[in-house]
Amino acid sequence: MKKRRKITCPYCGAAAVLREGAYVYGERSKGEMLYVCTNYPACDAYVGVHHGTKRPLGTLADAELRNKRIWAHKLFDRIWQNGLMTRKEAYRWMEYFMGIPKDTGHIANFSDYRCEELMKKCRQILMNHHIELPIGA
Ligand SMILES: [Zn+2]
Numbered sequence: 365m366k367k368r369r370k371i372t373c374p375y376c377g378a379a380a381v382l383r384e385g386a387y388v389y390g391e392r393s394k395g396e397m398l399y400v401c402t403n404y405p406a407c408d409a410y411v412g413v414h415h416g417t418k419r420p421l422g423t424l425a426d427a428e429l430r431n432k433r434i435w436a437h438k439l440f441d442r443i444w445q446n447g448l449m450t451r452k453e454a455y456r457w458m459e460y461f462m463g464i465p466k467d468t469g470h471i472a473n474f475s476d477y478r479c480e481e482l483m484k485k486c487r488q489i490l491m492n493h494h495i496e497l498p499i500g501a
Pocket residue numbers: 373374375376377378401402403404407408409
């Protein structure tokens with residue numbers, strides 16, 4: 365049985381369709397595939413897929429949220445990359461303080477609010493351990 369995946373844009377409610385990255389990135393495309401809102405570019409919402417699949421990485425995001433997710437990830441990764449916790453522990457810690465179920469801490473699904481919360485918490489813990497923040501954070 366083939367499961368049809370219907371993805372809706374959380375901003376404008378239109379359907380999202382799978383397109384070549386060039387549709388959004390033009391010449392900067394690396395051949396990736398993206399789910400793009402059918403109202404693009406009026407509605408600037410899209411999300412990538414897991415390499416070689418049609419599975420979206422997360423929910424569609426506009427420019428601001430895409431940027432927040434990138435920064436949240438950079439700050440979060442710095443915690444386990446510096447050995448403050450293992451990667452697995454870091455995810456458990458994050459899920460715990462956010463009050464979300466185990467194995468649901470996927471930054472690609474996070475809202476603006478969750479990203480902010482995560483960035484704040486990560487900055488705090490990095491600063492407490494005198495670990496330099498990523499440039500720009
Ligand atoms: Zn949209």
